[in-house]
Amino acid sequence: MEKTMETAQGPLAGLRVLELGQLIAGPFCAQLFGDMGADVIKVEAPGQGDPMRTWGRTGYPLLWSVCARNKRCITANLREKEGQDIVRQLVRQADFVVENFRPGTMEKWGLGYEDLKKENPAIIMIRISGYGQTGPYSKRPGYASVGEAMGGVRYLMGEPDRKPSRAGISLGDTLAGTFATMGALAALHHREKTGEGQVVDAAIYESILAITESLVPEYTVENYTRERSGSYLPAIAPSNIYDCSDGMVILAANQNTVFTRLCEAMGRPGLKDDPRYATHVARGENQAELDNLINDWTRTRTIDEVEAVMIEHAVPVGKVYRARDMLDDPHYVAREALVDLPSERWGTIKMQNAFPKLSATPGSVRWSGPERLGEHTEQVLTDLLDLTPEQIGKLRSSGIV
Incomplete structure (x- = not known):
């Protein structure tokens, strides 16, 4: 050995x-x-x-x-x-x-x-x-x-x-x-x-x-102090953990082109043109509202269902893994x-x-x-x-x- x-x-x-x-x-x-x-x-x-x-x-x-x-x-x-x-x-x-x-x-x-x-x-x-x-x-x-x-x-x-x-x-x-x-x-x-x-x-x-990325420059240049925000980063949206019917899933679609694909995956292509969500800045300003909208969609579906449709539309998606999820995962293997x-x-x-x-x-x-x-x-x-x-x-x- x-x-x-x-x-x-x-x-x-x-x-x-x-x-x-x-x-x-x-x-x-x-x-x-x-x-x-x-x-x-x-x-x-x-x-x-x-x-x-x-x-x-x-x-x-x-x-x-x-x-x-x-x-x-x-x-x-x-x-x-x-x-x-x-x-x-x-x-x-x-x-x-x-x-x-x-x-x-x-x-x-x-x-x-x-x-x-x-x-x-x-x-x-x-x-x-x-x-x-x-x-x-x-x-x-x-x-x-x-x-x-x-x-x-x-x-x-x-x-x-x-x-x-x-x-x-x-x-x-x-x-x-x-x-x-x-x-x-x-x-x-x-x-x-x-x-x-x-x-x-x-x-x-x-x-x-x-x-810590730009933590110090943000304070010294713009007098901004980062605070705790839980499962998301302020003004970076959508990028969060969302509920499914059988657990949780992470979606990251804050870039404009990716957000467009997310809207199509959800069957809501018109969201990309909504002034509240049409730009990175607008999505950040309406972050909580957008997260709730996405969560309402994901919670009626299983993790596998959400993952499958997001992969099909090239939207970054992932399960929230625990040790047991790693053991037989085909990518881990x-x-x-x-x-x-x-x-x-x-x-x-x-x-x-x-x-x-x-x-x-x-x-x-x-x-x-x-x-x-x-x-x-x-x-x-x-x-x-x-x-x-x-x-x-x-x-x-x-x-x-």
């Missing part, structure tokens, strides 16, 4: 990532590397490991199998010199180090960038934190929820008559991990030209800020968006496949996360650091691994 770096394929095969993070942001970054073929060695604290091993509904810590997939997991006590020495030795054979501790923690352990580049001048250190490595807030603890609020997204999510909502996933963590990966690959390109490593500094709040993996704990586990898809060197999910804490400790310490069984036994007895 398991494969190692030597058998891994993908565009990043041959690269090695040392993951020192925990929970989501750092591990997600390393997961992306692993999906693309890199050899990822995850370092956990002996005796406890990454808290993600136990997170989830009682008895079902399933996110661990996603975050830890394609990784080899070892233990090392980074608070002790012997554990720090293990990391330093591994850094000599690594291309990247990923960490998402509070800024200053790695320096306290003697594992900051200035320390690590003495071991390997070409090392690329990926640092993910709530507020970044610099600035007056840098030393604060920062979870995704706080970064989502500071970055501006949390205020915009939800209905206008109640407190802001959250996305239902750790959006800030995964975005920070994604931007960190992009930065690391840019740093890799620089290293290929110069031989120099560097630090990639990814802040959760800035990762959120990066996707055709693109292999989900993959089944053998799992020591679960028998078989289905999860999202590696993405994005590359035509010549595709990534892959080669195994689900190792269940046993320190499962690859002996393998890594023997193969990479040439430690003897006696040396490893001594480290175990002293609590270092």
Whole structure:
């Protein structure tokens, strides 16, 4: 079931990532590397490991199998010199180090960038934190929820008559991990030209800020503050969730030509000439009225009926998917968006496949996360650091691994 770096394929095969993070942001970054073929060695604290091993509904810590997939997991006590020495030795054979501790923690352990580049001048250190490595807030603890609020997204999510909502996933963590990966690959390109490593500094709040479109210019130029609007965007119409007799469907027809096709699909071609709906601006000004009109039409039909007629008229349409809707969807199946993996704990586990898809060197999910804490400790310490069984036994007895 398991494969190692030597058998891994993908565009990043041959690269090695040392993951020192925990929970989501750092591990997600390393997961992306692993999906693309890199050899990822995850370092956990002996005796406890990454808290993600136990997170989830009682008895079902399933996110661990996603975050830890394609990784080899070892233990090392980074608070002790012997554990720090293990990391330093591994850094000599690594291309990247990923960490998402509070800024200053790695320096306290003697594992900051200035320390690590003495071991390997070409090392690329990926640092993910709530507020970044610099600035007056840098030393604060920062979870995704706080970064989502500071970055501006949390205020915009939800209905206008109640407190802001959250996305239902750790959006800030995964975005920070994604931007960190992009930065690391840019740093890799620089290293290929110069031989120099560097630090990639990814802040959760800035990762959120990066996707806020024209939020800030709208305020600074026109003194406009975006507010929560629920399931639609103000003045973008029609583009909303509409009721059907057996559920919900999304329609997006705010462009003039598409709106014309929507009117034809509904059997109301004259709506396109109605002054209230004839232009993008007019539809925005009469958004609620237009949404009600469309909803009156959709709620008398099934999802399949609405989807069929909209596809026939080339109007963007989609079901509002839950997990069960994804499993047998023909498009999911055709693109292999989900993959089944053998799992020591679960028998078989289905999860999202590696993405994005590359035509010549595709990534892959080669195994689900190792269940046993320190499962690859002996393998890594023997193969990479040439430690003897006696040396490893001594480290175990002293609590270092």
